[in-house]
Amino acid sequence: MKLNGKQESVDAYVLRAKVANSQCRRATTGTERPKDSKIRENVKFVFDFEEGDGKNKQLLGGKGCGLVEMTQIGLPIPFGCIITTEACRQYYSKNKTLPDGLMPEVTEHIKCLESKTKKGFGNAETPLLVSVRSGAALSMPGMMDTILNLGLNDSVVEGLGNVTKNRRFAYDAYRRFLQLFGKIAMGLDEAYFDKILETAKKQLGVELDTAIGTDELIKICNEFKEVIKKETGQEFPQDPWKQLQLAIEAVFRSWKGKRAIDYRREFKITPKMADGTAVSIVAMVFGNMGNDSATGVGFTRDPGTGENTLFGEYLTNAQGEDVVAGIRTPEPIAHLKKEMPKQYEAIEAIRQVLEQHFHEVQDFEFTIEREKLYLLQTRNAKMNATALIKTSFEMVSEKLLTKEKALLRINPDLLEQIFHHRIDPSVYAEPIAEGIPASPGAAHGKVVFDADEAERRGRLGEAVILVREETKPEDIQGFFQAKGILTSRGGKTSHAAVVARGMGKPCIVGCRDLQIQTNSKSAFFKGQKIVAGDVITIDGATGLIYLGIIPTVEPHFGPELSSILRWSDEIRTLGVRANADTPEDAMRAKKMGAEGIGLCRTERMFNSTDRLPIVREMILAKSAAVRQEALDKLLPMQKNDFKIILKIMAGFPVTIRLIDPPLHEFLPSIESLLTEIERLKDVQLGLKQMEMISESVKISLEPSLQKFIPNVQKVICELSEIKKDDPLDELIRKKEELLQKVRETTEVNPMLGHRGVRLGIKYPEIYQMQIRACLEASAELLNEGVDTQPEIIIPQVVTSQELKRVRRWLEEIKKEVEIKHGIQLHIQFGTMIETVRACMRAGRLAKVTDFFSFGTNDLTQATFSFSREDAENKFLPLYNELKILIDNPFEVLDIKGVGRLMKITIDWGKKGNSKLKLGICGEHAGNPRSVEFFQALGLTYVSCSPYRVPIVRLAAAQAKLRELMLNTDELNNPDYPFNIFS
């Protein structure tokens, strides 16, 4: 390793340290080691930085390992040692008492530290102060306790003043120590200390701590000791050894403090990932010993942009906590170059060393004590998506990372950040309400409460946000034209959420703060009234809603990302397709790198305004002949849809799913019809009364009765579409007929109702029309020289009998189309696996199909007997909160239930048909954690929303890499960045 000149001084430092250490070893060889317990015999609890194993985070903690590693590669680290997590575990298993051998071993190491630093612990002449810090295998920032300046007492503080020739500094350190120790080791509420400090400052008339003089600090220290005694009933221990023991116990205790436990639960940190905390004891260095001292934090690269430059901040004459506290504004690290050029160069050199050693961007802390540079900590830096992608790409070029490691360090979910507009992070705005973030991206527009109006205004080029209680399939045209969707009901998998994600539009759902007054075309957000036309901004990534226009920033696609995705494609073995229902979706899917369409929902094609009336005709048909007439009109439309999509996806498979939802989804709701009928009857009544009153008026009427007239007129005005001469009776009769039909088709549990293939069996002509449309489209394209690969898939199947019947239709129609076009068609035939019975009959279903596609949305509902919408609105949040279920099973595949069922299905299915292709097209396909499971299951492909295709390409590559590593230890290392446990 060839470094620049500055490194020399680093090397010199290391040499010095090594000599000191070997001297120390020699010095302690002769000391007596107590042999007092069985545990003691086998276990070593304390390691010097020079001797520890810097890879063993489980034993030494993440922070400890960083110190050990840095010491051992020769970076300037203060001397110190680490108490292992094993000691912490024994502390808890021994009912919160320190293991017998621990303190003697600590004493031994402190002696060694004294020898290396040539200082004395509790010695006023050459005072050795130490920090006592927690550090678990996984970083839990701020969750556990740290004590600085330990070793000070009434006599040592004076010695420190002498040695440093700075009495104020010494007492300032003492009062900081007293406060930390009193709070952490002795359990006294911090408020007692704050109050004393505030009172003193008030009396002195100063605002900053730094303005307090030495004498006042001495007084404050005394008051601190008094309050400790008064409130805890115990004297502040003047014995540094006693201090040390209490501090170690306090750090151990903080492992099971409420904050730490909550944090571990929140971030799903299991004992396997981190079990107990280590304790580092480090000789104190001071950045606040004058203007030749400083403290700061640095990043080896810019964590916001990924640029390969030193990034960080520092404060002169300050301690680490001052940087964090925000009382003084830190300087950018570039300024250090002028202030302390030598030290700056050392840091620049260290930046290289750190990256060369850790092969990861580092976030480190440093202190300069009287011109001498020390590193106090290093860890992997947290970065945003842009920085992660840029550094991944560049560190491969720099040979710091292999492509594989570069891919593994990017959390695929973060990619979502860069595919959508975001609220400009530099702008602060007060949200007016909050909902469930359902589809990321930010958008602003005029509030519109009606899908039709959203469509109309949208077409006119207005930016609109569609605001609804909930949405229905018939609102789809409004979706297309809206910039964003906001609903007051529903969860992350409600109709609005699913459709919006599919379209990549911002969406917020289940906004309980929102109350819509449908009739009056207005809404209340926590009491604030919004009327149609008011402008709001929604942020689908956070669920926040703002009044007015909040600036947003554009999504950014760079060449680095393209490279990352190309590497992913080289590595992954799992196919990635997209769910796409429209030509727009298909274009997007192709752009995002999808290798085909895994799910094309044909019913969505029925929802456009020009088709819905024909679809209704079909549903309401009183005879098969009338139904066929409507279907004949739909056939060319659907054929054309298929042609366009198949053409876009030329060379790739397109899985066309025959109609799935129950027919009543295409009809108006009972409530809307009832309202409509009521209105019409009101008009009728109004008109009749008006006539009667008009009669009376002729004969001169009591004026008060004339009130009726404007009332009635008002009713008629409101319903201006209806003219007085309209045959109202006829209109009402028709609506009532429709209502009757809607009532007939209405179901108690539509999710489990007359849908999917059950509909196809009942009305064969519908499925036959769709099959014909697909085959005709394919045949015409083939004759135009376009390579089409249509696949037909059947929803909601429970028995092979259903499949056999539809397959027979398919084969009959195929023959007809082949003859008509003089061509051979190759159609794959598959079944959705979305009912549990399909899982149980997988062997049979496999015999009559070419492929399965798991519909994990419905399968999850059926497995749990949870209706998605009801569950997410009613009890799932509580279940997650109580940890009855760890995840929302509609977002993260439930491996132990649904996954188990999938495994059984695949095993049986493969027995029935060894060539069976296996896909999944539920929303879980877009979830990286679930993708890893799908890789393990041996699926052929996953099919997700077009917007998630890049995410899944990366996730699939990671899944493959992890699979390859399964036999190595790396996967089991909980500290591995972005591993499946994190």
Next chain:
Amino acid sequence: MKLNGKQESVDAYVLRAKVANSQCRRATTGTERPKDSKIRENVKFVFDFEEGDGKNKQLLGGKGCGLVEMTQIGLPIPFGCIITTEACRQYYSKNKTLPDGLMPEVTEHIKCLESKTKKGFGNAETPLLVSVRSGAALSMPGMMDTILNLGLNDSVVEGLGNVTKNRRFAYDAYRRFLQLFGKIAMGLDEAYFDKILETAKKQLGVELDTAIGTDELIKICNEFKEVIKKETGQEFPQDPWKQLQLAIEAVFRSWKGKRAIDYRREFKITPKMADGTAVSIVAMVFGNMGNDSATGVGFTRDPGTGENTLFGEYLTNAQGEDVVAGIRTPEPIAHLKKEMPKQYEAIEAIRQVLEQHFHEVQDFEFTIEREKLYLLQTRNAKMNATALIKTSFEMVSEKLLTKEKALLRINPDLLEQIFHHRIDPSVYAEPIAEGIPASPGAAHGKVVFDADEAERRGRLGEAVILVREETKPEDIQGFFQAKGILTSRGGKTSHAAVVARGMGKPCIVGCRDLQIQTNSKSAFFKGQKIVAGDVITIDGATGLIYLGIIPTVEPHFGPELSSILRWSDEIRTLGVRANADTPEDAMRAKKMGAEGIGLCRTERMFNSTDRLPIVREMILAKSAAVRQEALDKLLPMQKNDFKIILKIMAGFPVTIRLIDPPLHEFLPSIESLLTEIERLKDVQLGLKQMEMISESVKISLEPSLQKFIPNVQKVICELSEIKKDDPLDELIRKKEELLQKVRETTEVNPMLGHRGVRLGIKYPEIYQMQIRACLEASAELLNEGVDTQPEIIIPQVVTSQELKRVRRWLEEIKKEVEIKHGIQLHIQFGTMIETVRACMRAGRLAKVTDFFSFGTNDLTQATFSFSREDAENKFLPLYNELKILIDNPFEVLDIKGVGRLMKITIDWGKKGNSKLKLGICGEHAGNPRSVEFFQALGLTYVSCSPYRVPIVRLAAAQAKLRELMLNTDELNNPDYPFNIFS
């Protein structure tokens, strides 16, 4: 075998037959046998009655075996032979041509027949006529073809006239033969023959066939031959051998005739059960040769009552078809004793022989030809439940049957006949409509359209039939008081059906002929108007509805049934419990022999009129405190319910299921509230208008306007509950508030909604109240010396986390109650297995439970993703019709889907807890076919409706017996009475 004197003549007959046969054998030994085909070498197609194997129904057909058996035990059977079903199968496999060797073999056997009968086939001197009949392994009455009098032609007919000295008889036989042969063998429409016959009778001026003279018969025969030639283009074949071949082919063809195929599909007859038909060729005997001849049918015991007496009917001077045709009324067989005492005694003797041989009640046909008695057929008699039970019991006493066989011959489902009132079978009435029979029994009463009114009138002692579109849990009090329930919607497992079956009340559902006009309190049955108070009779066994009172007959419980059930209990190993929610149910369950309650649905206790308001208080509570208040009121009520039930079931387990349905089931529906609010607003408007008009009236009003006043008054009258001074605004506001709450709790898919344990987790205080009520009840009873065995079961579980939480509550409350009552409680804790995830997690669930109970209703819904109500109304009938599903999976457990899942669950569950008890409490528990599967699964108990307990006790015994027989061939014999395939 010691028989009476008459038997001698039978024996003599047999001896004669045997001699004739051996002579025949000798006579044919020397004849040349053609060796023309390979098949011929190995297969014998034709068997004489004397040589066939009477046990091999698959080969010789049921009817053929009867003839063979009877011949071989020496009963007087005409000579004949049988063509095997193998010949029929070869006929079809050879593209509908007779197998090569068949006709030569037939010829050989006819020669033998000639020799035995000393007659000649086609010989006019000693004419041998034969019948050619079909006969498959399973009886398919009337489904296949038979030809009589074959062998007649223009010359033989004259000979027959000579031999019998009865030319009219000969031509009558000829015209019958021509008609049958023309129709069956030559495919001519029967109508051609009927027309000729009718024309002739009209010309003669006679009504009966018997009144046609010989000359006219000759003329008719000629016309028959002419029409055959004209319409088929072929001459009627005068050659008897040609006739025979065509007849055999015709019988084979009829196996795949439409009627036969439909029949086999209807009765689920698979090829394994019957594959092809045999053909019997029997020498004709004639019951119509004068007054010394007769024909009839007999039963060895009375099939209506089971009495051990000869039962039957006969006609003198008639052929078999005349008995069936119903032109002459047959005489009771007792009359034969006077008319032909010798023959009567012979039949009496044969009755004994038949039963001694077949060990089953026989249904036989006989013919007396000139005083000589012949048996033509015998088969197991079809009996009603009463007869089956009586004969089973008595035949055991008579040592004709073992107890085991006696039990196996009773179809358990038939028992249902005797537990309910039935329409008097002797009364004929025209139904006015038909629905789906949902709960058996007949009842009459006044039509009531409202559950509350049903309750009120019922309490007053009126017999009422509750008629509704559909029912809800809140209608329960109306159920209690109604004699029967009739709904226009819903299927066999709708709420109405389930509850009615549970109560054993007659119920018809899904009556599409019924249109209820709720507002006007009337209904139309196919256009016939019924108003509230009109009397109807419903028959829940047939689904028929009658106007007025139709007489019914009482259910009959005899000592024979008790014995049968006692034997069942001795044999079965499967426990039988009842589902019972009320003390009445529990009493009934005990009476029916239930060994405990396997499911006590606690929510049903919430539905009584005095409790529903408190339950609503609980649901609508805006705070936990208010909710607790309501629960405190419910606690003593529910405790008391439990006490009564536990006391009735002292010594037996009672499984108490904590509340399951979603809370909105206890609230009024949105539509009813909307209607109510609309009505209230109308009243408000009406009152205001009325005031205004009254004002006007003072100043003298144009008379035409006064029309308003009565209108408004009418509105107010209709809503007489509301007084003018009522604070209407307040009332409307309250209703609107309730509506809001109902809207909030309403779910898209209530079946998959916020119910079961999910509700318990959200509102712990509800489950805790129920647990406390149960434990307090048990403790109080234990202190009274009553042995209680409460078990608590949790519905809708998906993860062990839910169970752990509830179990913790249980243990806490148990401690409290134990201390309070100074007693030790032993409570079993279990989970429903009714979600698929529970199946997948069975191993885990088993670790925290003592027992599982399969809720196969919900599990079936979840497995199929079928909502029961929607499926049965919308597509399930079509699925059954198309044979996509053979059974309704809500009635007969779907072994391949749900059953497979149960198997997996049990395997995993037992691994988790080897002591796990396993029950099932879905409706399938009451289905005998499913019970057999549950036995095979190794369940501990099944729990069904109290009314089905006796049925299941028998079914469980049968299941056990079949299990014991599994290694024998009997089970695989499709003819075994009531075996699982039948």
